[in-house]
Amino acid sequence: MTEVDARGASAPLLEVRDVAVRFDGIIALDGVSFDIKRGQILGLIGPNGAGKTTLFNCLSRLYTPTTGDVLFEGASILPRPAHEMAALGIGRTFQNVSLFSRLTVRDNVLIGGHAHTTSNFLSDSLRTPSSRATERELEETAADLIHYLELDEVADRPVAGLPFGWQKRVELARALAAKPKLLLLDEPAAGLNHDEVHELGRLIKQIRDDRHVTVLLVEHHMGLVMSISENVVALNFGKKIAEGTPDIVRKDPELIRAYLGGDAA
């Protein structure tokens, strides 16, 4: 069962409140605010260096905003450390895949399930019944996801040798193994060809529908973002410059200017 916070199902899952991030000299994010509703796919777009990945890093607590707040299910995530985000329900993939490169695909996905299982050195060394039950649960989830993302044929290979596109799928499987409520995808279409992008779009929608995951999607591939997102937020130089449905945002003059009349139109 998905838990719903006290304010009811219609309350936003995630609220980004006036978040600013400064690295010495650079303002990477400058007072960004937006909400994500449960079950939504929200596209986050903007030119290179706009601050999209920086925002992701705030949401997964790898960065701490200089000012502002981030609420997940109504509560601030800022008092919590990065390693609690997975258990809270925030999962992610990385822009330049960030896998456990010497381990197999299966091990990577097994590790994805770390947050919602328990065991310790002693129970695992002794293979206690509870440790065995945990392993069985993790193995089943991993086998499911490996199959779901069509990774069966490479399941027991080290990820280091796989093509980039496959590695991205492994990352997706790993993120899903944590059973996230909110999934942050950082440029999942990078390096994919036209057909693969199309397939990815369907996969993301399908994941949202099957697994009740809310998706925040960072993507440069406008065709993909505009076709699957219910809402789009556009950033430029750390500021939000547009927000709304794809139809509204794609006509936004400031966004078109930001892309120099490029592929946003």
Add this chain to the structure above:
Amino acid sequence: MTEPAKSLDKVAMTPRPPAVRPKSAVGPIIFLVLLAIAIVLPFMVKGFVVFQLTQTMVYAMAILGLNLLTGINGQFSLGHSAFYAIGAYTAAILIEQAGMNYALTLPVAGVICFVAGFLFGLPALRLEGIYLALATFALASATPQILKLSPLEHFTGGVQGIVVTKPDAPFGLPLSGDQWLYFFTLAVGVVLYILARNLVNSRAGRALLAIRDNPIAARSMGINSSLYKASAFGLSALYTGIAGALGAIIVAFVAPDSFTLTLSIGLLVGLVIGGVGWLPGALFGGAFLLFVPNIAESVSKGLSGAVYGLLLILVIYVMPSGAAGFLQAIVGRFKK
């Protein structure tokens, strides 16, 4: 079973593989064959060789501990001679001054070393790579001197060290003292190895591997890396400390100068020879650590250090990724 629905074309065209991997039988068979050899071996060789084999297993256990830290968790240590020393002195003091049964000193040494390793691991969290190497180097350098300190002399025996009473075979078993200690060490070693292997093949152990391969992604997967890294230090020290305690019992003597930086470096050499990250490699590393200096000495007394260095370079040249990579290559060739 509640299975997530799949879109039509995603529904398995291929038969669904079993959820749990079938376990290969090759590993356990090799393990049992080696165990059988290990059991008959002490009846085939002379007493001193039995002692040497026991010492090999003790080193292997210490290297196994270092492997859990360095090979599995990616943390470097030049300080493991300190944990070996703590284990050895714990056993020696408890046997000689508290009259404790030698077998019972092992868990005590393990717990003390776990705590010591964990506490050392906490500040070490702030250190990476070369800085961690320096901090552990300091630990190794300080250990023999601390053991010699006069305020501690009452317990440690100062420079003289402690002579430890060598136990006999219990229950009237028809075994020599050396043979008995061989089997005792073998039993402890087998148990420690199985526990380590279980750990590495399950959730908590995979968390250690995850931290080694990608610390940031590990945190994002919900792994509390500070806790795991400090615990890895503790666990590693526990293994090496139990090895130290066994070492004290089989050698029947402890003294500060047995536990210098040279021992730490020896363990590191053993780790590399066996294969970093491959648990059974510890046995190869232990054998190297014990026998190669002896071989070097027999080649030339005056130049034994140089001969040892030469042999080391030769071995690393022949098997650049240790026994692990070497055996893998051989198996690979057979499979073709």
